[in-house]
Structure formats: structure tokens, C-alpha cells
Amino acid sequence: MARYHIETYGCTSNRGESREIERRLRDAGHYRVDGPDEADVAILNTCTVVEKTERNMLRRAEELSEETADLFITGCMALAQGEEFRAADVDGQVLHWDEVPEAVTNGECPTTTPDAEPILDGVVGILPIARGCMSDCSYCITKQATGKIDSPPIEENVEKARALIHAGAKEIRITGQDTGVYGWDEGERKLHRLLSEICAIEGDFRVRVGMANPKGVHGIREELAAVFAENEELYDFLHAPVQSGSNDVLGDMRRQHQVDEYVEVVETFDDALDYWTLSTDFIVGFPTETDRDHAQSMALLRETRPEKINVTRFSKRPGTDAAEMKGLGGTVKKERSKEMSEVKREIVREAYADMVGEVREDCLVVEEGTADSVKCRDSAYRQVIVQNASEYGIEPGDFVDLEVAAHETMYAFGEPV
Incomplete structure (x- = not known):
């Protein structure tokens, strides 16, 4: 079990992602400590609004990399400008927020306590x-x-x-x-x-x-x-x-x-x-x-x-x-x-x-995303994002057929058909 320290900068979306990271870490038996000096791992959820913010993020990443054994960097600057951390030789891993909980576990099994209930x-x-x-x-x-x-x-x-x-x-x-x-x-x-x-x-x-x-x-x-x-x-x-x-x-x-x-x-x-x-x-x-x-x-x-x-x-x-x-x-x-x-x-x-252009049937809408989007899972548990979800009248719990229109590295974008 790992002791983790997490810092979040920027918008409500980042704060929501940090809450989800923490929820998954707690589910796996890890626990939060007050500062990086007490932690096995540090998590930095970054913002990239202006140049000054970017400089602050780089400086904070450098500090955290020296104060803890492992550093995981996520958030807007990490995903949009990950090369900046590499160029600064920051000793940390740049990850999508959804990958952070698995990385923190260090390959260990999740911890289910004897009194765990559904x-x-x-x-x-x-x-x-x-x-x-x-x-x-x-x-x-x-x-x-x-x-x-x-x-x-x-x-x-x-x-x-x-x-x-x-x-x-x-x-x-x-x-x-x-x-x-x-x-x-x-x-x-x-x-x-x-x-x-x-x-x-x-x-x-x-x-x-x-x-x-x-x-x-x-x-x-x-x-x-x-x-x-x-x-x-x-x-x-x-x-x-x-x-x-x-x-x-x-x-x-x-x-x-x-x-x-x-x-x-x-x-x-x-x-x-x-x-x-x-x-x-x-x-x-x-x-x-x-x-x-x-x-x-x-x-x-x-x-x-x-x-x-x-x-x-x-x-x-x-x-x-x-x-x-x-x-x-x-x-x-x-x-x-x-x-x-x-x-x-x-x-x-x-x-x-390879999914682009295909229709994935009976995708389950699992949860709300950011900016009026929802996150769906197809039959193989691949993630498909639907933007402007309110226009389609879909919400968590619905099953929808989606045509995959575009993709990013870790997920696809779909439109209801």
C-alpha cells in the first residue's frame, strides 16, 4: 500500500479528476498523507492557462521530484505540453489522469479488506x-x-x-x-x-x-x-x-x-x-x-x-x-x-x-464527463466520449449505438445513431 500526496491546480475539471484518482487509490488500499516528504508517491495535476502558470508547474514538478520517490504528472499541461517536463529533465512520469491510479499501485494487487462490501x-x-x-x-x-x-x-x-x-x-x-x-x-x-x-x-x-x-x-x-x-x-x-x-x-x-x-x-x-x-x-x-x-x-x-x-x-x-x-x-x-x-x-x-467509422452498438453510458460530455463503454470496454450529451438526451445508465467519428490516444469520440 502506498502513501500518496496529491496537488491539484486549475479548473473544476482538474479537481474532479483528482477526486476520481483519490477514490480509486482509496479503493485499492492506499492512503493520503499531508506532504511529499511523508509520501511514497506524489501526484501533480497541472494547469496551463498562461505562461506564468506553466513556469510554476515546471518549478513545482522539479521540487516534488526531489522530495518523493516517484512523481506522476497529469492534467492539462502534462497532456498538452508533456515535452516541457522532459526537456526540463523532471524525473516524473507524464500520464493521462485515468492511468495514474494503476501507476501508483506499482504492479501490486488492489487491497480488499476483510470487511469490504459492495x-x-x-x-x-x-x-x-x-x-x-x-x-x-x-x-x-x-x-x-x-x-x-x-x-x-x-x-x-x-x-x-x-x-x-x-x-x-x-x-x-x-x-x-x-x-x-x-x-x-x-x-x-x-x-x-x-x-x-x-x-x-x-x-x-x-x-x-x-x-x-x-x-x-x-x-x-x-x-x-x-x-x-x-x-x-x-x-x-x-x-x-x-x-x-x-x-x-x-x-x-x-x-x-x-x-x-x-x-x-x-x-x-x-x-x-x-x-x-x-x-x-x-x-x-x-x-x-x-x-x-x-x-x-x-x-x-x-x-x-x-x-x-x-x-x-x-x-x-x-x-x-x-x-x-x-x-x-x-x-x-x-x-x-x-x-x-x-x-x-x-x-x-x-x-x-481502427474504430473510426465503425458503429459500436449498445454502448453503456457510465458517467458524466466534462463540458456536457458523457463517458461510454463499448462491448470491449473501450472508452467512447459523446460531446454535447444534453442535445442527444443521453445520461448515465443509458445504452446507445454510437458511430465513432474521431479518436485520441486513449479514447474515441462517438455520435449517437
Whole structure:
């Protein structure tokens, strides 16, 4: 779990994005501290109204980079003028605000506490299906807080999902440290069975499956892919964090899976689904990662081409075995992160560019955006923004057919048809 410090400058939109960043961080078990000197990570949400503001943002970024271990820079100046921070040699990662929570987690699992209960946030219902995990990753502090997997019965989780839907949820987000090992403590991995029963609940809704480590998914990949193919309620979206393309590094990370198991999961879903989104995570600069190891990660990224990629520079967590390893220099981690992030943007940009001109049916309007826009998700959980939403009379909870008219790197723009 990370201690974070966040600073927000500029308009109401930036403040709203910072609130969402904090909400996701709290959901993952991280907590806010009063200043950067007490924090593991600092988050700077920037503004770029005038030249003086830009100078202030650069100066503050430089200060924060010296006061904390990791700095994440987002907001208007970061996205419009990210090169300014690089030119100033600021030791920080420039990210879209939506990428910040995943980056802060440092590749760790989300933290679901023993007393976690479902919550309804707008039209989104968050359903923790289990607590703990079966992994023992050398870099992760979450395990110290959660312990081994503890899976409530399928019937109990189905009833919680039904209650969320009856309360107005249109999107159910299945969460846990590792959803892929749900049921392992009872001798049977049964995520696929749980999903089938949730999809059978009466109502019009969608289900997104949260992070599932490749090892847990691998043993049920055929059954799981079949459930996705059979149920339109399921977003065709899988988050399987591989973390490295090197089996040597995966061994040092104690990740349990090997690269070929991850690839087999991807190939199985490719065979079962015509249109789906692969999401994965990479940790760059792990203490034992060599140039060759990094090259293998780059090759795996290009081979599997996930449409959502979280790139995190390794950061030591107190009390973990990896914290005792001799680390790589900050420059090495920065260069490797930059190289991977550039390929990431290329892959994601291409995925959204390919959507232009297509009609995506039954997109769910999930939440309001900025300046009279709404954020929608298509069947593969790709984000489509509709501007001037009030003119179309659409709002969160609606299902709409959208023609994709344009795109940015991380999302598309659509118009109702």
C-alpha cells in the first residue's frame, strides 16, 4: 500500500479528476498523507492557462521530484505540453489522469479488506468477490495486509450482485486481489461459474472482470473464454498483468506464471472472441532486470499488443524482499519506462484509430464527463466520449449505438445513431 500526496491546480475539471484518482487509490488500499516528504508517491495535476502558470508547474514538478520517490504528472499541461517536463529533465512520469491510479499501485494487487462490501457509485456497482490472493510476489506489500484467498460462496456473491442491480447498477465491476483464483481455497477455481450466474440475473447491465493474474486464469482459460463468448452482459475485457517478458525476472518477482502461459491465455481469448480488449501491466526496472530482459518485455508487448497497458517503474516497498535487492539507477528505469510508454501509446492509438467509422452498438453510458460530455463503454470496454450529451438526451445508465467519428490516444469520440 502506498502513501500518496496529491496537488491539484486549475479548473473544476482538474479537481474532479483528482477526486476520481483519490477514490480509486482509496479503493485499492492506499492512503493520503499531508506532504511529499511523508509520501511514497506524489501526484501533480497541472494547469496551463498562461505562461506564468506553466513556469510554476515546471518549478513545482522539479521540487516534488526531489522530495518523493516517484512523481506522476497529469492534467492539462502534462497532456498538452508533456515535452516541457522532459526537456526540463523532471524525473516524473507524464500520464493521462485515468492511468495514474494503476501507476501508483506499482504492479501490486488492489487491497480488499476483510470487511469490504459492495458499493454503488452512480450507475456503477463495485462487487468485491473475495479477499486475499494465492501469490507471494517479492515486490508486493499488499499480501501483508490481506493474506491468503478467502472466497465467499457463489450464491452469496450472486445475491450481492442482484442487490446492486436492483438498486440501479448498470455496470458491475468484479474486484479482488486476484479474481482468477476465486474458489482456489475450496479446491476449485470457479470464476467462470460465478460469472455465468451473475449474467443470468434479470436486468439490463454489463459486467467487468477485474484483475486476474495469468497463473490463475491459465488453468481455466478455455472455460472462461467460453463464458465471455456466450454472455453479452460481460464486457469482452481481460486484465491479466504479465509484469515482465523475461522468465528470469518473473522468477525473481515470484510471479508464479511464465511468459508462455500468459501468451496461451491471450491466444485462447483471441480464438474465442472477435473483438476484445487485453489489458496488462509491466514493471520496468526491477532490480534484476538486464537489458536483455527489458528487450524481451518490449518484444512481448509488440507481440500481444494489449490495448490497455499500465507501465510502472519499480519502486521499493518497505518490508518486501525486493526492497532488499540492489536497485537499478533512476536513469535506467526512466529510459526503459520511456521506451515502453512510447510503444504503448503507438499500440493504443492504433487500436482507437481502427474504430473510426465503425458503429459500436449498445454502448453503456457510465458517467458524466466534462463540458456536457458523457463517458461510454463499448462491448470491449473501450472508452467512447459523446460531446454535447444534453442535445442527444443521453445520461448515465443509458445504452446507445454510437458511430465513432474521431479518436485520441486513449479514447474515441462517438455520435449517437
